[in-house]
Amino acid sequence: MTNSEMPHRATAYWTTAKEQGELRSEDLPAPEPGEAVVRALYSGISRGTEMVVHRGAVPPRVADEMRAPHQEGDFPGPVKFGYLSVGVVEEGPDEWKGQRVFCLSPHQDRYVVPVAALTRIPDGVPSQRAVLTGTVETAVNALWEAEPKLGDRVAVVGAGLVGGMVAALLRTFPLQRLQLVDIDPGRKKLADTIGVDFTSPEDALDDCDIVIHCSASQEGLERSLQLVGDDGDVIEMSWYADRKVTVPLGEDFHARRLSIRASQVGMVARSRRHRRTNADRLDLAVSLLADSVFDAFLTGQSAFEDLPDVVQGLSDGSLEALCHVIEYPQDSGRHPENPA
Incomplete structure (x- = not known):
């Protein structure tokens, strides 16, 4: 097998059992037409929902409705969960390559998703602040x-x-x-x-x-x-x-x-459902993040390798945060704000 045929590897955070989580290495599939490979820059921890998942407290009656868009596994676990990811497109259609994007994807350093699942981040929105896109969408x-x-x-x-x-x-x-x-x-x-x-x-x-x-x-x-x-x-x-x-x-x-x-973000609010799509709502949310006032919600940052300890700290109260940001290792010579 040549180097070009070797499968790419990725590392992802999994909730393995009640109040237990770990980083796992896995094969990254090759992108199909219409898909992109995204290299993560930052992800955010949704303290409310993700702590419910960490504690194994998702009610079985609504387990299907509460699945994240790109979740793997089932509640209570093992499950790969999360939905506040910011990255840069490494492979995919030419018009997407090098683009900074937000995706409702779990905590993972590289992932493959349909380009329809990506939201372009405007130039005026810093990558760290862009992890708040999913929360702004909820508020909208x-x-x-x-x-x-x-x-x-x-x-x-x-x-x-x-x-x-x-x-x-x-x-x-x-x-x-x-x-x-x-x-x-x-x-x-x-x-x-x-x-x-x-x-x-x-x-x-x-x-x-x-x-x-x-x-x-x-x-x-x-x-x-x-x-x-x-x-x-x-x-x-x-x-x-x-x-x-x-x-x-x-x-x-x-x-x-x-x-x-x-009010639950899984569906567009009834008053707008016939005139707005989920993608429209995400585009609006990320555009609102041009306002620097939202930096007030970014209250901590840790390395990806420390994510299991961070999640446990948020769960037991030893770590206080509104939105805790996870930073992923970067390729040499590429700055998160100018990744292409």
């Missing part, structure tokens, strides 16, 4: 669900990565009031950085037109129902996985005719 979808209007009063409950991202987008809307609500006073620093009013749950203003709930807590959902005005909507972005949540439906929910509406 939620705002399409919520449909905020001129002069609305809006509260975002939960100032983690997703809640903070929603608030960052909403700050550009012509609202009468926008508050980012969290029990952790340390989140005020994030709110100040992105230019949003921060408040504790007990001090949050009520009679909101829309409340977007992102705290993934029973208490946060209960407070959201108290903050939204009569006949108002609570947009529920939290994924509780296998946790049971009790909601006081006999209080505000029933008496004030409230609605709780789920």
